Amino acid sequence: METASTGKKSALSGTKCRLGLEMSLGLIRVTRFIYWMVARNALLVNHRLFELGIYSDDLCLLCGMHNETHTHLFQECQYSKMITAGTVALVKLQIPSSNTLVWIQTRMWSSTKKDVVFCAFMNAHYSIWMQRNRSRVYNQIL
Template identity: 50%
Template structure:
């Protein structure tokens, strides 16, 4: 592979330049399109941070802790079945899914089976509606993570309706604090 790169660089019609050499060997990634979506000012900052970690799969789910020999098992804390991974915890878990479905009902929408935030991003809604829906779902993800941690520490799990109310109240409070007339009229 290196020989091919070298030959391409040497046979470049523009001649030898440092820029052409750099462009040849650098790794090109897809542009990040979700950063403005996650870091919008309508979401509570700690919710945004947890969501950023979720997207990067950087939270310490039990599958990671088990692989590092930090915890004795990798069973899911919320539903008690098989392996706890990011995908399961925030998209597939029955407990989490019930919270997300109820939030979708409150937002008067139906959600797909996977990758809810990407689905919201692709919708042709007004910016105001997207901001409200993103704020609500990111609050849900935050509450799911906090309840997962609480269940680990206290060995008890509240009903999904409690998590939904906590997420709803924090999103509602954040939106009302920003005092935009369009948002106050929507709830």
């Protein structure tokens, strides 16, 4: 990358670019892993931790009103509905609230459009999970 004043390449520009790319790729991997865990109902939500005897209650950390199951956390919780509604508005499509992944895969779209819509929903689920974890760490219900 050339600097404006000298027209010479900065010695650090390549390093910053590569570091940023590696960080981006790492976040993409984590996001995909979380979505994979969501799709398999494998995340340790409060209901599962309660059943295992690890926690004393199984209330949702985002709303504090219902049991935190996979279905509640990613489909029924008011916070999740707000995130999903924002994602739907972003991709400008009418998308069903359940079986989103199957619905996306069965559309007669180009692979690029499927990838974009899938990434939007993958990031929405990741955001929900991360906000849920922040609520646990800071002991705050939204």
